[in-house]
Amino acid sequence: MMISEGDLDQLAEIELQKDEEEQEELGEGPAPPGGSSWQDISHPYYDVARHGILQVTGDDNYGRKLIIFSCCCLPPSHQLNHQRLLEYLKYTLDQYVESDYTVVYFHYGLRSTNKPSLRWLRDAYKEFDRKYKKNLKALYVVHPTNFLRVLWSVFKPLIRHDEKLRAAQKGGPPPPAKVPPPRPPLPTQQFGVSLQYIRDKNKGALIPPVMSQTVSYLKEKGLRTEGIFRRSARVQLIRDIQKLYNLGKPVDYEEYEDIHVPAVILKTFLRELPQPLLTFPLYERVQDIVRVETSLRVTKVKQMIESIPEHNYIVLKYLVCFLHMVSQESIINKMSPSNLACVFAVNLIWPGQGSVSLNALAPLNIFTEILIEHYHMVFSSRSPPGQVLP
Template sequence: MNQGNEYYDKEFVDPIDGFADDDLISPNDIKDCDPGKVSPLAPIKSFLERDNFESELGSPSDEIYNAEFDEISKLNIVDIIAEGDRAGRPIICVYAFRLPSTKTFNHEVFLQFLQHILDKYVELDYSLIYFHYGLRSNNKPPIKTIIKAFNAFDRRYKKNLKVLAVIHPTRFIKFLWKIFQPFISIKFERKMHYMNSLNELDDIVPVSKLNLPQPIIDYDNSLSDTTKSISSLILPENGIPLPTAQFNVSLDYILSHHPESELPPIVIELVTFLRSYGLKTQGIFRLSGEVNRINKLQQRINMGEKIDFLSDERYKDNINLAIVDASALLKVFLRSLGEPIITNALYPQLIKSLDVPKYEKKEGVKNFIKLLPEKNLILLKYVIEFLLDVANNEHENKMDANNLSVIFGPNLTWPTNQQVPISQLNSLNNFCYILISEYEYIFSNN
């Protein structure tokens, strides 16, 4: 290794020690990390300032895949967890161990594929988790490709990224850091986390929701016998929830302890507040709120406290913050039910009902929701009716049915294992879009 290289000799400052040894840094890597190949990117207009706001979020009717993307999707290198972190933000997981050999894999196309996936989420707050385990010299992308990726992922991809976590880093990550650090802002640097165990990750993201591949879990368990096993994170907690709990319990549990209402009280409270004060807020539901605040609000609500956003000490002088946190809570609630509104059992039927020609989709959705249990249908109708109100104010809040469907589609339904196959994301968004845009037709006589 060329110890004289200024990027490799530069002092590395990071809160986490213990970068494991690896054999990934080659002489060609050092040669290819010429600083002239990495350049800062020019700033661009903010999301809400651009004229094509709606088109950037994408329409559920957009065609997603070409043949190469379809093949990459089958490798499961990238997973989407629609709500995974503790603030209700979608999570994109990237698994290095699933990268094929560089002899057979086109990293240029994979970069395009990753951009295509991120384009669906970059205008929302989101988290990105890279699992470094399994990156070997035979499947490692060339340094030139990594530099190209750094330049391709411009400010549009970085500004709403709230957490960038690298799990099980090695010296190769340290090496890359020295290349890119001069071009990374202090603000972005604060979003980066290096974690040597899944226990550390659990502080930011509920690991139990990630449905991690077994090789990742096995490797983590092999690192140290002194740390808490990941199995303790994926087992349900002991104890019975409080009767007042409304987060991280089932819809049946909530309604059984609130027999006076057909709807979870927290949903009524959040929707009532947002309908009164948030309908004209630009980008409502795009922001996710600060994790600690959202966690504390959930704890207070589960203890039976009713949050009055107008008089609460934290919010009474900051209505915009109240709107952000209330909208985040509604998203978190939908995902914390354990089983989605659409139910696990009906998920295959939903996907089947959407796999029809465009002119048949509306009727297919109308027939599908007739299959829902009554309590689920009542909740779904209430939420969609509110989202229609939001969409009807799109001239001020910039959130039409397309934009809302990108956010709420994966929050209304997901497979049993919590992970939505990338190939089905557009179908879920399209389902939500039809519910909103065809509300009167879909819910009439239901």
């Protein structure tokens, strides 16, 4: 028997009222994980982020980024623009979806006063295309109720509660997987080795071959591609190309007929460096950029990057010069310095311990945006001998 959307809405409301009655009997319930407020008004989605609905809290036992959605942090519906919430969700996930990640959904705290409509939930799900789903390795639903079963009938079981969660609660976490000892890198290795290693193995080349090849190709073919650096590519294809580079074999991007492939390879190369291009010591100083008066930030950024090692500076200048060129075509490619910063910030710098928290994203993005937008001013004085520009 077919159930109309109106009937589903009514059924969902009945079940949600039952949930509320149970919650009231149990008390206030568990507190939201992490902080529930956001103090940085410069965040592009401050109006949504300040509620603490979404938290990026580090990695799970398998090294996958852990993203938490807490219903108890949802304000009453009249206080929250749900379209903005959807944009904020995508904005946050865009930082991580090219690698494996895990989502934990805390259902407790969803009430009739703060729940989005079923129509919004259905439309929102359609917005999350394969880009967001392909690397989602685990979805944990905590505190499931009959209301969720109604949702499952809407989404035709798109979500499956992971039984491992209950098993872990009873028997503790699963034993860590055995990892074989690391093998020494190949002489031709490009990914996962230091800039110095690549330079030593490539006759002193200042710019790593994978960077020079992808940048050259993208300069020629991709400057006017809409959404360049925002799109993803097949994970297995990227791994195959990485393997070719690591084995010292040629890579011809014309074969793949997809301009987004070299774009993803460039980001992947930066992300897999043992130490970020901007170096670990600079991380805390970058976080302080939001405390610097706006008119002084360009000068401050210039001073900060002049403190990094010469080789890092050369490679950074090469990369940012190219990104500045991309931004000059933003009317066509839709990649302004701000948009490019959202993509590249987490690939240029991260902390020595742990991972980038959601709170840290705003200063990282601001810093990177200044690098790109004010390229000529930031890199105006320090000119190491032998530097190479795109």
